[in-house]
Amino acid sequence: MADVRRLPTPVTRIWDWQLRAACRDVDSTVFFHPPDERGPAAVARDAEAKTVCAACPVIEDCRRHALTVQEPYGVWGGLTSGERHALLNRPHRHSRTDTA
Template identity: 40%
Template structure:
């Protein structure tokens, strides 16, 4: 697995809270924790059928995930450039999140806005 993969085993990982209101062990509750990381980090090549299929699989898993918000906020806060996090692709995140470092609180606010706009669009 590559660094930054949201698919993590077990409950023995250290907590990763970035601030107040951030669940300490959110990764262990993720719906993707036992899944295939290739679904969340699709193959290179823009607009390929394989990439689109992988992103659809990832979004389906993310849509029912109990920790979708902190997952997306982590990608925003850490400026993750690859993969599907919280149901949004790296291109989607890059197109709406301002460049530059955001605070942990701001990352949570952006995640809330993005998740609300995705749910309204659905």
């Protein structure tokens, strides 16, 4: 019998969280802006997307995914692309103070 302990995790285990996402039945244009959208329209659309995310049972899974793959577009896990970019590019703080 083959030893299957080292096989990768089935894909469904990795992506099942998407089946429970609050956005599944929401038009994707709420989460992804059209090319010419700017100013108050963009702010309003992002706010609407974040409202959906705030009530989502898998917001943490979604956010983790977007940060891990560095998703460049849309609102994922309650964060805009700009917010994700800022999180990923902020300076890391050291947990201890070095003394010499």
